[in-house]
Amino acid sequence: MKFNKSTRLAAIFAPLEYVTAGVLAMGAAALANAEAPAPVTPQAAKTNADVVTVARDLSNPWAVAFLPGGRFLVTERSGRLRVVEPNGRLNAPVSGVPAVVFGGQGGLLDVVTDAQFERNRRIFFCYSEAAADGETGNSTALASAVLAPGEAALSDVRVIFSQRPKVQSGLHFGCRIAQARDGSIFLALGERSSRKEDAQKLDGYLGKVVRLQPDGAPASGNPTVAGALLGIWSWGHRNPQGAAIAPDGRLWIHEHGPQGGDEINVPQAGRNYGWPVVTYGENYGGGKIGEGLTEKEGMEPPLHYWVPSIAPSGMAFLTSDRYGADWTGSLFIGSLKFSRLHRLEVTDSRVVRDEYLLAGLGERIRDVRQGPDGWLYLLTDGPQGRLLRLTR
Numbered sequence: 096m097k098f099n100k101s102t103r104l105a106a107i108f109a110p111l112e113y114v115t116a117g118v119l120a121m122g123a124a125a126l127a128n129a130e131a132p133a134p135v136t137p138q139a140a141k142t143n144a145d146v147v148t149v150a151r152d153l154s155n156p157w158a159v160a161f162l163p164g165g166r167f168l169v170t171e172r173s174g175r176l177r178v179v180e181p182n183g184r185l186n187a188p189v190s191g192v193p194a195v196v197f198g199g200q201g202g203l204l205d206v207v208t209d210a211q212f213e214r215n216r217r218i219f220f221c222y223s224e225a226a227a228d229g230e231t232g233n234s235t236a237l238a239s240a241v242l243a244p245g246e247a248a249l250s251d252v253r254v255i256f257s258q259r260p261k262v263q264s265g266l267h268f269g270c271r272i273a274q275a276r277d278g279s280i281f282l283a284l285g286e287r288s289s290r291k292e293d294a295q296k297l298d299g300y301l302g303k304v305v306r307l308q309p310d311g312a313p314a315s316g317n318p319t320v321a322g323a324l325l326g327i328w329s330w331g332h333r334n335p336q337g338a339a340i341a342p343d344g345r346l347w348i349h350e351h352g353p354q355g356g357d358e359i360n361v362p363q364a365g366r367n368y369g370w371p372v373v374t375y376g377e378n379y380g381g382g383k384i385g386e387g388l389t390e391k392e393g394m395e396p397p398l399h400y401w402v403p404s405i406a407p408s409g410m411a412f413l414t415s416d417r418y419g420a421d422w423t424g425s426l427f428i429g430s431l432k433f434s435r436l437h438r439l440e441v442t443d444s445r446v447v448r449d450e451y452l453l454a455g456l457g458e459r460i461r462d463v464r465q466g467p468d469g470w471l472y473l474l475t476d477g478p479q480g481r482l483l484r485l486t487r
Contacts, residue, residue, distance in 0.1 A: 131375075131389070131396035132445050137405070137437060140450040144436075146473065146483040150183040153480040158205045158220075158462050159472055162246070163213060167482060169474070170220065172202030178246045179482060191240065191249030196223035196233045199265020204235075205272045209309070216241050217309075218249075219280060221270040224257060232261030234300075235268045237282050239309065255311025256326070258300045262287040271338035271410075273346055279314040280307045281328065283335030283348050291371045294331050297323035302370060304328045304335070304348065304362045318365030329362035331394060333370040337410030337428060337463075347398075349407045349428060352376035353384065357404045358397035359446070369394035375402055399439070399446040406432035408476075409462035415469030418487045427471060429460030436460055436473065436485070452485075 155172040162168055165181035174195040175188040195203050201223030209217040217239055224236035237256040240249040267285030274280055286294040286302030294302025297320060305326040306314045313326040320327065335350040341361075349359045356376030360368050373388045375397075390396055401407075409429040416423050426439040434456050440448035453460075458475035466472050471485040 134400055135446050135449045137449045137451050140452045144452040145486045148481050149484055150179045150482040156474045156480040159464055159474050160206050160208045161466050170203045170206045173197050174203045191252055196225050201265055201268055204270035207272045218242055219272055223268055226261040232263045234258035234261045235270050235284055258284055260299050262290055264289050267334040269335045271335050273338040273340050276344055281346050283338050285334040294370045302332045303330045320365050329366050331368035331370050336408040339410045341412055355402040355404050357401040357407055359399040360397055367394050375400045405430040411463045411465045417469040427463050429463045431459045434459050
């Protein structure tokens with residue numbers, strides 16, 4: 096797969112019906128049961144890049160979505176949803192957000208606007224949800240809501256998916272959302288760390304990618320796997336922190352590995368991505384995980400991996416020509432660990448170049464999105480986080 100100009104235009108002008116599971120599987124045959132390619136060592140970019148601050152003083156912002164008129168919708172992990180004006184002014188928090196479990200890695204996390212937002216004003220967001228009264232634990236929930244006119248409140252708030260089982264943990268919520276061309280919703284879910292073996296079990300949603308209709312029902316075209324809960328698209332995932340629909344319509348995700356072994360995967364229907372049986376990472380403090388396997392029959396290798404880890408977060412394909420033709424088609428991923436932005440060139444489903452930008456930024460990059468204006472926008476994670484526009 097090479098994201099050349101004709102490929103991008105075909106994707107942009109393609110009919111909106113989604114490629115079904117069978118077609119996706121055929122289109123990704125080259126990825127199935129292949130060996131993982133040798134990792135490409137990240138190199139400092141030779142091209143200058145900088146940022147313009149759009150807004151500041153955001154409290155641990157996690158995700159940014161785009162509203163009409165050049166406004167932004169930003170989640171703050173403590174549970175606040177903020178509308179940011181084009182001039183950077185932060186409006187008062189939007190009311191109607193459900194109670195979130197804020198702590199550890201949990202809180203109010205990803206948010207996207209529906210593809211038909213200008214008609215229905217619907218948004219989707221995911222967050223850490225407490226167990227019901229009398230029960231213990233928490234998990235990732237996905238909700239839909241209508242952003243009321245005036246953008247001060249949510250209405251018609253519905254929890255359309257709740258990960259089970261609930262777990263006593265503040266780790267590995269995953270919680271990245273990507274909407275496919277047919278309107279169905281992909282939700283990438285973490286395995287909650289202490290329950291990593293459950294990523295291989297199909298009677299729960301830990302360490303899974305699920306695919307849902309906008310009302311939360313399992314989407315048509317999902318794989319049928321014996322013993323699997325409805326909605327499961329793929330499994331064997333650790334802690335996905337980025338998700339994006341590629342120009343050809345396929346879902347891409349990346350996920351954190353343990354002390355090495357961060358991965359990029361292109362999840363295919365009914366496929367097993369190996370965690371924790373296969374990994375390029377190792378236990379914290381050293382030592383192999385399980386049998387120390389990096390490949391096993393019936394488990395898909397990553398498209399790309401990093402050793403050492405970069406702690407990836409946020410993910411966007413650049414389809415505009417805002418930054419010049421040589422960047423168009425690149426995949427951009429933030430690094431929490433190194434506080435920089437990675438630009439990956441992908442040819443024939445292989446990463447052939449990995450260069451990093453903004454090495455002197457000094458702030459953890461939590462989210463990366465392409466705006467309707469074709470510019471790339473970044474969120475930095477901290478008590479005084481910023482919304483940035485990338486310049487070149």
